[in-house]
Amino acid sequence: MDIKRYLREKRSLIEKALDESLPKTKEYPSLIHQAMRYSLFSKGKRLRPILALASAEVVGGKIKPVLPVACALELIHTWSLIHDDLPSMDNDDYRRGRLTSHKVFGEGIAVLAGDALLIQAFRLLSDLKSREDRNLKLILRVIKEISEAIGSRGLIGGQTIDLNSEGKEISLSRLKYIHSHKTGGLFRVALRSGTILSRAKKEEIASLTKYGEALGLAFQIRDDLRDKDEKSEQRKKKATYPALLGTKEAERLARLSKRKALSALKMFGERGEVLKELAESILDD
């Protein structure tokens, strides 16, 4: 299969849906809508939404009912980036080569823009108008799983420990906690959402959950390895897998995780191809 073409097509679908998911810039109060759009449309890879859509395809589901969830995941991801970058957190001036939200709009508006993106995600998730599929129980289950993945027992929990570990030496188990909660949780729930909404079987959901978790870890380590020299000063102070384990051991762990992710796809046979190719492309480009 032509994975590059697949990614291009899915991304264009997602960009369009994201554009429709937020009020236009001109809408009052324009400032908050400018700030929301500034961060959302900044050359993201749209990995999480793509994973949600692909997981639906792998279990034989349709893309359309998953699209609002896919967009919600990207809004949520953007909220977490804006708040992570704040002076009171990582204090980053740049993200993806552009000034961060608080550098452009000021800290107050950056906090509010993050909040508003998070809220808009739940607005999308609960909207039935845009949905063909109206299995309400499954929609509520997905809202619940997403809230759990990003709350104090999920992403926020990871960010709390991360913030609290700054400048300290931390253990491998703590590093694992941070990353499985900050990064892993959204990957995991992206895969689960797509399959749950596609009425997949329990075993299918379980396998794609494993795939999501392993992919998340491999992605994190690759990201650490790749950006070792490119990170901001502030981010360099953070513990990473290469820093804690050494480059070689970190690379070994990344390869191991990737193998785990791929082997979780076995039960899907040829249908799993897209997630195999996705993993290759995410981990090696």
Add this chain to the structure above:
Amino acid sequence: MDIKRYLREKRSLIEKALDESLPKTKEYPSLIHQAMRYSLFSKGKRLRPILALASAEVVGGKIKPVLPVACALELIHTWSLIHDDLPSMDNDDYRRGRLTSHKVFGEGIAVLAGDALLIQAFRLLSDLKSREDRNLKLILRVIKEISEAIGSRGLIGGQTIDLNSEGKEISLSRLKYIHSHKTGGLFRVALRSGTILSRAKKEEIASLTKYGEALGLAFQIRDDLRDKDEKSEQRKKKATYPALLGTKEAERLARLSKRKALSALKMFGERGEVLKELAESILDD
């Protein structure tokens, strides 16, 4: 009816449900759970949850199915207070006589605690286990209405304009926008949630929506009038109804709004008594 007893009973019900709605302080990461509980349990009047419960009673509904929504509204209210108090917003050191979250836990954790409370609200709203009533469509409708009330077209919109108006002279229409979005929206949706979940008739929902809007405005003006001398320096710089209209005219507007609120209750006859007494108690104590 004995409104004081009514309030006491409802508050105790709500306090218990709120306590069960958050992870215990000891749960890892303890710091974030401490911060979430510190702000949530700080002598709030629990007005919004009480209004949600009372509105259900007025239309002949039960309290139990509304309780998770009532709690969610209080978590949301607490999120908005924590973020409002941040140095990048109102920069308040005290709230209800206690140090604000960022003064106790630092700014980063305060941002995260607000985020986590907001997310936990949606977790509660989407949880079916705690619900006797399982009208999924109504639950999703309530989630959607709440997201709309607090997003960039609602509470966040109001806060954006508020933040942007600091130190400036503003028009009455702008002040109305700020308050109807920052304060009015949550009052309004509290009333609507309770009635929607009780399967109320359209006219009933419309009447209680009017009640909520008028009560919200009257509450805001009373709050401005009462606290004129008690407010923090930062808050004194904000435009208020008394400052813009003069005390007399502001008092007249508050009385007018209260009358509007009470007249919206007419269709409920004796059943509306509790909301009448509630309005009296909220606006005069």
